[in-house]
Amino acid sequence: QQQVKQSPQSLIVQKGGISIINCAYENTAFDYFPWYQQFPGKGPALLIAIRPDVSEKKEGRFTISFNKSAKQFSLHIMDSQPGDSATYFCAARFNQFYFGTGTSLTVIP
């Protein structure tokens, strides 16, 4: 059973556009929600993370929106660039990390 459900599976965005990736969870015991970025041949790297007592966190062009009542959180990439083309994973932690299945983002120049 997938503890964290991620969508879409793939996403194509024009340069300068907004990329939005969504995740949903069921376990209300999760206490930490990170997003990871992975390039081919590399391990995932932490991009941004949020705790459930905060509704939004912004770091540069990356924003996490967190809706505790709906048990959903999303990653917004503003002004998307070709260099953002990668696979993105959401995750949630309770004793261990549970990952979404990933979103392959392609930003077209």
Added chain:
Amino acid sequence: KAGVTQTPRYLIKTRGQQVTLSCSPISGHRSVSWYQQTPGQGLQFLFEYFSETQRNKGNFPGRFSGRQFSNSRSEMNVSTLELGDSALYLCASSPWTSGDNEQFFGPGTRLTVL
């Protein structure tokens, strides 16, 4: 500070063999976790070690085992390999001090089972 290193980077084995993968965490990090990454399944948690003790274990068969040494280096072993074990195996280290949840991943070991 050097990052998480994993050896070997690539490995080809045949069914029924066993394999040992190695992970050296970031200096000072005491927690090491292992994940299996396959297309469509994302990252699946295998186990976590902290101070040489297995702290958490995912839902994998007993063919998958691990250990951690006193210097925090960790090894993962898979016995009686099956075709379905072909995957990227990722190691992640964490300082795991109070409130610090960040994991740092290595580049992974690509295992192919023929």
